[in-house]
Amino acid sequence: MNNNFVVGPSPHIKSPRTIDYIMWDVVVALIPAMIAATIFYGMAAFYILFASTFAALFFEWVVLHRTFKVRDFLGDGSAAVTGVLLGLSLPPALVQDGYLWLAVLGSGVAILIAKHVFGGLGKNPFNPALVGRAFLVASFPVMMTGRWITTGVDAVTSATALAPGQVDFTLRQLFVGNVPGSLGETSALAIIIGGIYLLAKGHIDWRIPGGFLGAMAVMSVFHVGITQGINADFLQAAGHEVLFQWFSGTALLAAVYMATCYVTSPTTKKGRLYYGIGCGLVLILIRYYAQLPEGATYAILFMNALTPIFDRFTVPRTFGEVKK
């Protein structure tokens, strides 16, 4: 018998879920949204997603790796998640208008500045995909928010459901995704499928999307109550408003995939719930009271900044501790 054994601290077994596994699983969870985008916007979706994802992987590789091996190139999957998410948040009109390079630029900002300037995975205070997106919206507002195309038919300019004065899309259209919008935010159905997958596999905590969407719902009901008073149609109108707020724009995509970003959300359970509620509140305030597109982007980035404070003030009661 050989007499040379590995020693090391306990535990001697580990969960098979490494960073790589989790990140690639998040990419898997994004597949329904990617498929929906491709169904509704055709090849434009494919080009944009490919450009943003490939660029994200490329920039990650530039920073982290020296030799060009396929495995190395794909990295731990976090760059892929960033790339796909950024791509999903871009308007499909970029392709027609010849601004595909914006996808590459956004990924560059996300990976190089938002992520690696701060020290790489785990150290960035703000969600890289959202920083990339915020950068694009601030720098190229016309391309990013001015032109939307209706689904299926190319070259028809339209506005998103949230644009002021826009005719109502039916909830059914919003739910399935048959409306103009960014690639990934268009289909609530696809996002919900991905979200259920993430919840079932234990990759995300219900507290963040729950707090997020819950706060939005409560605020929407209040808003309806204040603006039209409590009348016979109140319940129906409030219900419609809640679903409209959830299914339109980036809210759902943000609640499921962006706000739940591990690195930039709190680590305590209570902190996660408060953070989710905060995201929903800020988003709805922006939607109702500010003349600003991108409510979800700014809401989450704002809450990212508060994450350390949530962690600091929501330290859980330890086992056997009597709260004073």
Next chain:
Amino acid sequence: MEKRSFKGGIHPLYNKELSQGKAIEVMGEPKKVTLPLQQHIGAPCQPIVEKGQDVVVGQKIAESDKFVSAPIHSSITGKVVEVTEKHIVIEGEQNSKFEVKNVRDIDSLTPEEIRSIVKEAGLVGMGGAAFPTHVKLSAPEGKKFDTILLNGAECEPYLTIDHRIMIEQPEKIVYGLRALLKATGAQKGYIGIELNKPDAIEALRKASEAYDNIEVATLEVKYPQGGEKQLIKAILDKEVPVGGLPVDVGALVNNVYTAAAIYEAIKEDKPLFERGVTITGKGVVEPKNLLVKVGTTFKEVLEQCGGLKENAAKIISGGPMMGRAVANLDEIVTKGTSGILVLTEDEVELVEEKTCIKCARCVDACPMYLMPNYLAAYSRKSMHDDAQEYHLFNCIECGCCSFVCPSRIPLVHLIRQGKWEINSKRAKK
């Protein structure tokens, strides 16, 4: 069935099927045993035999006048060949069977007598920590025991020895529990068993039928369900206060195997010199549950199981979650050795540690409601005050945090080091 539990914890792969179906076998007699003078937490023993002296199996060979200590008995009949500060070596014949007598019963004993029998028999907690049992049985001034809990959860993956003793000798366990009830004056006894051992639940229910004050509590299958504080929380729904002991909530927790040993000590006057050990893992040719004499080397024990496979890479004394990796097979089976686990090359993960991604899996898994991410970071930077503010010393070192960490940060190891640093700083003062 009812599913009592606690918050947090993890669900590792249990891998119990390797040895679960194997009845406890008596291991062949070792020619030589090495008995360490310190086999438990507490004061080491002093030898009371000399080199060259003949000893018989079960004879006391070392003891201590300190309270927190348990005497040591020879596990074979033979001659003392070596006495050092660390251990006593005995060499003997191949046949040294302890004669089982039926000497007494609990009904004829006072609580003090039971406690002194437990002490004289050298009993320690056999779940792994090996704390002297008689010390646990004495409630501190002004406190008393209401409830005795027997831990039959056996939540460590791979280990099956407690499971085997429960289905093979349930009467002994119930008897031991009755002895504990009498020795402490407690009113009620529970035997906590995880739901993945239905045959053990059945056996102990049957064995305890006649006693109204004994109940089998069925537990959710989860690690660390058998942790002392988690077991109390699950069964009694009480939390042991921070820095406190189970007695603070009127409870006393003992392992089921210890209860069986109490039976042997009382009824058969048999001291603790042998114990059941699970020998398992994909690196062992034939996994088994063996009755092993204390003082036997791992090498000999493994030979009884057909030896190691080619790809054996890591030997663990105890279970995979809290056991200790040993460097070689000269390691000795002691009173606290519940298992010998052999992991193979592909099960031993040597990956580099990555940055924390703040996924909070450790926070969600911690059964003590701690924040292992912060505790480990503060410990690593020797920020002792911050670590203590986050209740560093409430960590039970179960390893759930390290198990779930996707960045492979050795969280519990760092926390342990932090505790150690603080303790040694205190000791210097």
